[in-house]
Amino acid sequence: MPSEPAGEHLRNIGVHSRVEVVPNGVDTDFFARPPDDEVRAFRRRHDLPAPGEAPLVGYTGRHGFEKELEEIPPAVAAADGEPTLVFGGDGPAREAVREACEAAGVDARFLGFLPREELPAFYAGLDAFLFPSPVETQGLVALEANACGTPVVGVNAGALADTVDDGVTGAHYPRGDTAAFAAAIDRTLADRDALSAACLDRRDATSVEHAVDRLAEVYAAVTE
Structure with missing residues (x-):
């Protein structure tokens, strides 16, 4: 399974076979922070505020009801600094x-x-990626955002409780708590530079190569 919460779910529903956590890897060669001029060009192309004008927060991915994306707007409205909100997907x-x-x-x-080809500039152009979905088995878009140097504000539920490292690669908040979601956005924007640096420092640990190495370790262990 790609995350410990997903593995724990299998154990809870009665799977007695050995369950190993092997995270899916991110193509860190592709998902990397682009040069600043590419990020500025992306913002201009999509009529988004220039860096420094206003905080930019958002999400990209499937707009499914199970992802609870409707939780995002009221939290952004309650956050400080009047962030601009952008959705891809x-x-x-x-x-x-x-x-x-x-x-x-x-x-x-x-x-x-x-x-x-525009996704790295989208991620890098955000000051925070917002991810309220409680149903993820891993949440690859969160890791893609991190690989581009963008911290994630994620719900403390499902795989995001594991994928987002609170205070290091982003911030958690309790599901359904708009005030806490807004506070997590504020905290992330205030610490954006340090969180971004930590995200970039962890790129190797989320790479496809690292995932393949982990999978090889699991196969070696079960075939001994």
């Missing part, structure tokens, strides 16, 4: 998310599906 919950943004009165932009 699409899905069945998109209109519900848009309505939540309007109800919260936040400055929100919807970019739709982005070409894969």
Whole structure:
């Protein structure tokens, strides 16, 4: 399984076979922090605030109702600094998310599906990646964001309780607690530089190569 919470779930539902945690790796050659001029160009291309104008927070991925993306707008509205909120991707919950943004009165932009080659600049352009989904088995987009130097504010539930290292690669908050979500955003934005440096320091540990090495160790152990 790709995370300890996912492995624990299997044990809880009665799987008695040996369960090993082998995280999926991130292509850290591709997901890397682009040069600053590429990040600025991405922001200009999508009519987003220039770096330093306003904090930029957001999410990209499938817009599914199970991901509880409607939790994001009220938390952003309650955060300090009036962040601009940006969404990449699409899905069945998109209109519900848009309505939540309007109800919260936040400055929100919807970019739709982005070409894969633009994703590193999207991640790197964010001051914080927001991830309220309690149903992830690992949450690869969180690791992709970290690999690009962007900390993640993630719900302390499901795999994100494991994937996000609170105070190191981002911040946790209790599921359904808007005030705590907003406080976690504030904390992350305040510590953004230190968190970003820690994310970049951990790139090797989240790489595909590291995952393959771990998988080889598991196979070696079970074939002895």
